[in-house]
Amino acid sequence: MTVIDPRIHQVLDGELAPEAVPAELRRTVAQLAAAADLLAALPPGATASLESRVMAAIRRPAPSRARRVLRWLVTPHAIILRVRPAWSVAFAAVVAALTLFTAGPEGPELAEHEGIAQFVGRFPEAQSVHAVGTFNDWRSGSIALEDQDHDGVWRATVVLPTGTYEYMFVVDGERWVPDHLAERLVADDFGRENSIVIVRPAGR
């Protein structure tokens, strides 16, 4: 490693005027500045515009309503039933019988590479909460959490391909907040934190 006279760094950092250093040091300053100039000039054709490529990706329409409905129909959803205590024993027996006779020995119909992810967050003042992340290309809208009993706790249960995903909650369509109860958090590209959810194969 060549040790540089500190005054050269000072000149290059704008802390010292070039005239304040001896001529031989100015030559080294010029040598390094020339190297940087070479790097700053890309050869012709190196900067072909990305505009059309990027704008095409941005303009790509969101899935149609029919497609969203189809996706909703094929995606398992949690269904909560409220039953009077008097009926609960009979209802449980019926559910158990249906489960025994209709479900195979493998349990719920999940593919081998799928698992269940649960998203839960407490947002008492929120009007809407969505989970966005690497599982839905950070597009808001596809996974809506629900607060059915209006206690401020929003929930969603979805089936996702197994894997590790980064995600955040989007509250009221504009506020992005990490889920601090997530399995872990990682720094994202924007200097903040994303939550991590690991979706494991069902039944394991």
Added chain:
Amino acid sequence: MDVRGAPSDAEVVALVLAGDTEAFGFVIRRYEAGLLRFATRMLGSRDAAADAVAESFVRAYRHLASCREPARLRTWLYRIVTNRCKSHLVRRSVADVSLDDAPPVADPADTEAALERADQLLLVKRALAELSPDKREAFVLKHVEGLSYEEMAAVTGERIPTLKMRVHRAREALLKVLEDHA
């Protein structure tokens, strides 16, 4: 609006967030050259750089609402591209850094000065490729992109003394290569 009539970054961000998708074209046209140059010097490959910058623009568009200081959009974009480049480099060893924008085979019509300049560029790029990604990033942000240390701190999340030290080490490594080949 600046004196030439082009909207400011803050105005463009406001337009896009209000639903004017096409206004994002201003952002691309304004910053792609610098971002592509930075990514090319970081990754040593024009194709990889174009992918990294294009992905970064798409991410920036989708997360534009989370840009807290639209007036400092440039710094925010560099931060996204910097992280894209780091992710790319993690998947690839430094030895793989290509020199695919190396000068073409000598053409008889080229002047001696142009050939010398091309040789010098190849030398500088090799020296740059041998630096650690952190030092390379610091040197390119400082001397190729012309960012201040304050802006570099905002882009990288590092402290200014750390960045200064990296730039100084990068200069020393670069100078050694230049002197060895003088």
